Amino acid sequence: MIAVASEVPKKSQSPYSAAHIVNRKKLLLGNVGCLTDSVVKSVVIKCATKINYGLAASYILASLFTGRSLKQLLEAKIEIPTQEFxxxxxxxxxxxxxWQHPQLTLPSKYLSYFKAPDSKGEVFLxxxxxxxxxxxxxxNLTIEHIxxxxxxxxxxxFSGLFQHINLTRLQNHFSHCAPKxxxxxxxxxxxADHKLEDHPQCSYGLxxxxxxxxxxIQYIxxxxxxxxxxxxxxxxIDKKSYFGSHRVLKGSSVSDFFNYCVQQINLSPATQSELIQSFNFYxxxxxxxxxxxxxxxxxxxEFGKLENFDxxxxxxxxxxxxxxxxxxxxVCNSGCLVLKAYVLYLKNLVRDLRFTYPEVANNITKQLASESNLFQLWDSRGIKSYHPNNVYTLIESVFPFPQNWARHYVATMLIAKGVSRNELEALMGHAPAPDQIYNECSSFDFDSNRALSDRIEKHITQDLNLPVIT
Known part of the structure; x- marks a missing residue:
């Protein structure tokens, strides 16, 4: 028997509420995707009273609760909790x-550098x-039967309700209300188990x-x-359970990586090979x-010309x-310090190499004048365009990391600190459709990027204590 609840609990305002209100104001007043609260209430009551008569009521409620289609619900794997905590x-x-996140194809001795997901990606009903x-x-019922x-x-x-009820509207109700x-x-x-390729931000981090x-649960x-x-x-139960990317490094691995790179940099090289190695590692x-x-x-x-930086x-x-x-x-403070020191290093190289390696010095001069890309590599034939495929050969025998490990790492760190994932999405360069970041109608605030940058700065300097060449 289903009893009557005594009182609706008060909800504290979420960090997504303000942006949600702005986005909802952009919708037309007659937007057909929005069901009224009274209609949804009627649907829930009707389904609850007939929950034991057939499958339909349960599947309708599951679609309303999760935003998933009937096909998704029927095909999803289910498990019953057994482990106590x-x-x-x-x-x-x-x-x-x-969701399937690519596994790491590395020898087992390197897997200890990474954090391992310990969740299958479960939702509760x-x-x-x-x-x-x-x-x-x-x-073995088919989707047609359901x-x-x-x-x-x-x-x-549902025929007598104020609004026409179909499964699409029930699914959309979740996405309309969830930000609250x-x-x-x-x-x-x-x-809602949307396709992972349609939400690229979700491929990053744990x-x-x-x-x-x-x-x-609060929504349900x-x-x-x-x-x-x-x-x-x-x-x-109150415990941590992480799901997502397998490409997230541990903080100690990041520190070891940067310390190793700094050790390979000799600002007073004695030989040509030391000069080239130091240039490339720097x-x-x-x-x-x-x-x-x-x-x-x-x-x-990467990063283009020096003029792209302010x-x-x-x-x-x-x-x-x-x-x-x-x-x-x-660019946070430590990043600016590192880049300023690198620019000074390039200027000193132009002075030191103008007679011994005039062609290299000339190329570096063009880099500093924004006539070519700022970051280049140096091999036996001279300066060439920077490409991560080339530079990672310098280090893959020691740290065989995926090339985009930094995005996975920072995304995980910021998520763990409770930042807005909508704002993180903008920082990462994933267009948050249907909103646009840079136009007069956007609800995006650039100050949010500053706040995230401050978080990154604190993590780099205090948590990781990375070596900063200045």
Whole structure:
């Protein structure tokens, strides 16, 4: 028997609420994707009263709770909690994600450099829905069967409501309301099991699924409580559980990497080989340091020309994946110090090499004058364009890291510190459709990038204590 709830709990304002309000104001008043709260309440009550009569009610509620389609719900793997943690066990059942993050193809001795995910990417649903999920799998029911049953249920029970009810509207209700409960676009994509390739930010970093689940539970609870139901309890035990990328380095690995690079740099080389090695390792060190500061993608001719940097205000123009990725990103204080020291190093090289290596000195002069890209490599034939494929050969025998490890690492660090994943998405250069970052109608605030940059600066200088060449 489902009892009546006594009171709707008050919700604290989430960091996503303000942006959510702005985005909702952009919608037309008659937007057909938005169901009213009263209509959703009626749907929940009707489904709850008929939860034990067929499969339709459970699948409709599951779609409303998760934003997933019937096909996704039918195909998803389910698991029942069995493991206890400090005498407690999860209340509900697992609906597993289909997201697949590439495994590391490295010898086992190197795997200790990385953090390992310990979650399958689970979402929780109430036990009351479990019977329908188990029955549909035990009987090998097809999606056509489920759709037919849901359509029949919908016609019989929802025809008299103020708005027309279909599954698309029920799915969309989750994405419309989720930001009120502190769920970001990335969280919504995870819970709704959207295609990973359509949400590139979600390919980066590790995140605590338990934190996301707790917010998701608040969303489910808001629907059932508003409908006057005290059933449909979902509760998770208080522990960390990380899901996502396998390419996230440990902090100690990052420190070891930078310390090794600095050890290979001799600012007073005695031989040509030492000169070339120091030049290349210094360049590699600076670029990787700036990747940590700005989350620039590792690409050909990374960071472009010196004129892209503004070392007075501390910023850089980045275009690392076509024009849609164009953005202005702050460069934190330590990054500016490293870059200024590198520019001075290049100027001294021009002076020291103008007679012994005039062609190299001439090329470096062009780099400093923004007539060519700032970062170049040096081999036996002279200066050539920077490409991560070439520079990683310097270090892959010692640190065989994926080239984009810095983006994975910083993303994980910032997520762990509780920053807005919507703002992180903008920093990384992932267009947060349908919003645009740089136009007069945008709800994006550049100050958020400054705040994230400050977090990165603190982590580099205090948590990692990386060597800063100045």
């Amino acid at each position: 400090e005498g407690q066990v999860d209340q509900g059942f697992y609906l597993l994600s289909n 109430p036990y009351e829905l479990l019977q329908a999920f188990q029955e549909s799998r035990d009987e 759709k037919a049953e849901v359509d029949e249920f919908r016609v019989q029970n 409960f502190g769920l970001s676009r990335a969280d919504i994509a995870f819970i 995140f605590d699924t338990r934190s996301v689940i707790q917010k998701h 609870r808001s629907l059932t409580t508003e409908a006057g139901l005290s059933g449909f309890h979902v509760q998770t 360049t590699f060190y600076v670029i990787t340091f700036l990747e940590l500061c700005t989350m620039h993608r590792p690409v050909l001719s 070392l007075i205000t501390g910023s850089v123009v980045i275009i690392d994946k076509g024009q849609q990725s164009a953005r202005v990103i702050p």
